[in-house]
Amino acid sequence: MEFLIWLEESGLGIWIRESMWGYPLVLASHAVGMAMVVGVVTMIDIRVLGFAARIPIANFNSLFAIAWIGFFLNFISGCLLFCGDAQRFFFQTVFQIKILLIVLGVIALWVLLRQTRNAAITRAAKLTAAFSLLCWFGAITAGRLTAYIGLE
Amino acid sequence: MTETEILSWFESSWLGEAVRDIFWVFPTFETLHFMGLCVMFGALLVIDLRVLGVARFIPMRPALAFTPVILLAFAVVVLTGIGFFCSDPTGYYTNLAFRIKMVLIVLGGLNAIWFWLAKQGKLSSLPDGEQADPTAKLIAGLSLIIWAGVIVMGRLIPFLL
Numbered sequence: 001m002e003f004l005i006w007l008e009e010s011g012l013g014i015w016i017r018e019s020m021w022g023y024p025l026v027l028a029s030h031a032v033g034m035a036m037v038v039g040v041v042t043m044i045d046i047r048v049l050g051f052a053a054r055i056p057i058a059n060f061n062s063l064f065a066i067a068w069i070g071f072f073l074n075f076i077s078g079c080l081l082f083c084g085d086a087q088r089f090f091f092q093t094v095f096q097i098k099i100l101l102i103v104l105g106v107i108a109l110w111v112l113l114r115q116t117r118n119a120a121i122t123r124a125a126k127l128t129a130a131f132s133l134l135c136w137f138g139a140i141t142a143g144r145l146t147a148y149i150g151l152e
Numbered sequence: 153m154t155e156t157e158i159l160s161w162f163e164s165s166w167l168g169e170a171v172r173d174i175f176w177v178f179p180t181f182e183t184l185h186f187m188g189l190c191v192m193f194g195a196l197l198v199i200d201l202r203v204l205g206v207a208r209f210i211p212m213r214p215a216l217a218f219t220p221v222i223l224l225a226f227a228v229v230v231l232t233g234i235g236f237f238c239s240d241p242t243g244y245y246t247n248l249a250f251r252i253k254m255v256l257i258v259l260g261g262l263n264a265i266w267f268w269l270a271k272q273g274k275l276s277s278l279p280d281g282e283q284a285d286p287t288a289k290l291i292a293g294l295s296l297i298i299w300a301g302v303i304v305m306g307r308l309i310p311f312l313l
Contacts, residue, residue, distance in 0.1 A: 023311075024307070024308055024310075024311040024312070027307050028303070028304040028307040028308060030307075031186075031189075031303050031304070031306070031307045032300050032303050032304060034186070034190060035189055035190050035193035035194070035300075035303055036193070036197070038187075038190035038194065039190045039191065039192075039193040039194020039195070039196075039197055040194050040197060041194075042190060042191055042194045043194045043195060043197070043198050043218070043221075046221075051217075051221075052214045052215075052217045052218065054211065054213075054214040054217075055210055055211060055214045055215065059207070059209045059210045059211070060207075060210070061209075062201070062206055062207040062208070062209060062210070063197065063198065063201060063207055063210075065206075066197060066201065066206075136190075137187055140183060140186050140187055140190070141183050143186075144179060144182050144183045144186060145179065145183075147179075148179050
């Protein structure tokens with residue numbers, strides 16, 4: 001609790017709330033990072049589910065770098081946005097759900113990469129891909145709802 | 153019809169009314185708009201990074217099979233976008249970020265048509281692992297920059313009045 005207040009009163013927290021360009025720029029980076037992560041992950045998921053089956057799964061490797069750059073961008077911009085209003089986000093249920101879905105989404109991706117390592121696509125891999133889609137699209141939904149639900 | 157008449161026609165349309173007056177429609181459209189932009193950008197990344205040579209080992213012809221995914225996602229984004237616009241046509245029409253965004257979308261569309269007319273056919277027979285020509289790479293680079301710009305400008309609409 002004290003830590004949350006400390007975050008809000010930190011230089012970063014104040015910068016996000018009060019500087020003219022801080023908040024809009026960080027928010028814009030968060031949207032671009034989202035498009036990179038969720039975009040690449042969705043393409044891999046639909047590939048595992050049977051779309052564009054002529055692309056070998058292993059050849060998607062080079063796209064992972066982009067997904068990780070997007071993830072890193074969103075982790076940083078997300079932390080900054082969190083500092084701006086730490087107490088609200090920390091106790092907000094839809095925000096907690098969003099973070100949970102992102103953690104599950106990352107785990108699902110990690111599992112999916114192991115399941116598809118030897119090029120064959122099993123039923124289990126397809127289930128993981130579907131679960132991954134649910135997690136990431138769910139995270140977007142929960143993220144959008146942080147602006148609407150559970151505000152004092 | 154004058155500009156004002158056109159704008160008020162959008163504003164009084166059933167879509168405008170629905171997005172303004174039913175409380176869950178705006179957030180739902182926003183969520184769909186975000187999902188659509190992710191899918192669209194992801195499919196663009198597959199094609200453009202292949203053409204740029206970053207994802208050189210993705211075979212070109214199946215990569216181009218992601219084109220319908222782009223068009224489908226674009227349809228979702230445009231339809232929900234029309235919904236936002238109708239809810240407050242004057243606000244959007246006079247908004248600087250919105251205007252820049254619309255110009256960028258037109259540029260992105262022309263860039264895509266350039267790719268389609270000049271490169272799509274030639275590239276689909278590109279052997280696996282081979283580099284595309286410099287013009288194709290230029291188009292692919294422009295595509296990623298323009299569409300990332302569209303996302304940024306969209307997010308700036310509430311701030312750049």
